[in-house]
Amino acid sequence: MTRRTPVYGLDIETDTTVDGLDPGVARILTVALSSDGLDELFTGPEPELLAELDARLASIEPGVIATWNGAAFDLPFIADRAALHGVTIGLRLELDPRIVVRGRALPGHRGAYRCAWHRHAHLDAYRVYKGDVGPALRISCGLKSIARFVGLPVVEVDRERIHDLDQEALHAYASSDARLARVLAERRWASARRAVDSHPVELCPPVDHGRRVAAMRAAADRVPPATPAHQVQVGPRPAPTESPRRAPRDPFADAG
Structure with a gap:
């Protein structure tokens, strides 16, 4: 019996x-x-966290990394943060225009990616469920x-x-999400395995966010301060000055 891919x-x-x-900022x-x-959880200073994660993935049995929207978020986010710190990792990305990204793409990016990490392939389980379960049952x-x-x-x-x-x-929340991504991929493995990313060929370099973030900060510095509200008198209002009343005109005064 063939052993299933981890x-x-x-x-x-x-x-x-x-x-x-x-x-670029988070x-x-x-x-x-x-x-x-x-x-397993990887925490601490970001450069060490990323290096330890990469070393762990290099050491374990080759398999498939299952994410939930990782093609558009988790994996390019990791690649960018590793590049920012100068941490070399085995994550490889290739932009795939066939992957539809709803809403805005990750800042600095043009879309989603096919990915691999060391000897592991990648499966975005979100797109498996989005392709059939969501439309069929009309659920999020x-x-x-x-x-x-x-x-x-x-x-x-x-x-x-x-x-x-x-x-x-924090650890309970992150562990739960990683576990759910894995279990949901495993439950659909007969069909999900066909959606595993093909090996990236035309690799994309990590995005350099420095210029974009600097422009954002410069634009924020140019925003003028809010105009202060007009001062409002809070004391008692002066009594209105009464104008003298005129006696009503007798409509018959001019009658002859």
């Missing part, structure tokens, strides 16, 4: 004290890597929505306040 779920969580969706707080029976293909639909437990937090989570809550 699947590793991967999820990142980013700093939401700034725009957590912009790799750092990665943690990365979760989920395999069958083991969830967000990770939590699909997980709840099939009866998997989810961990919910305020996505805009990731930075407020303590370490335990």
Whole structure:
């Protein structure tokens, strides 16, 4: 019997004290890597976090990295942050114009990518479910929505306040998302394996966000301060001056 290819779920969580969706300004707080029976977390200073994650992926059995929208977010985000710190990693990206990105692309990017990392292929499980389950059942293909639909437990937090989570809550959340991506890919493996990325050929260099971020900051500095509101008198209003009243005219005064 042929042994199935190992699947590793991967999820990142980013700093939401700034725009957590912009790799030019937001750092990665943690990365979760989920395999069958083991969830691993990579935290700490970002350069060390990325180097440790890369070393771990280089050391484990070759398989498929499963993400949820990782073609458009997680993996290009990691590539950009590694380049910013000068950390060499085995992640390879090739822009694929056939992948439809709804809404805005990751800042600095033109779309989504086919990916590989060391000897691992990549599967964006979101696009598997988006291609059939979503249209057929007319349901959202967000990770939590699909997980709840099939009866998997989810961990919910305020996505805009990731930075407020303590370490335990942050780790539980990231681990849950990585695990869900893996399990949902495994549940559909018979069909999902056909959606695994082909090997990237025309590799894209990481995006240099320096010029774009500098332009953003310069534009913000040029915004004039808000005009102060007009002063409003808060004391008692002076009594209105009464004008003398004229006696009403007798309509019959001029009658002869």
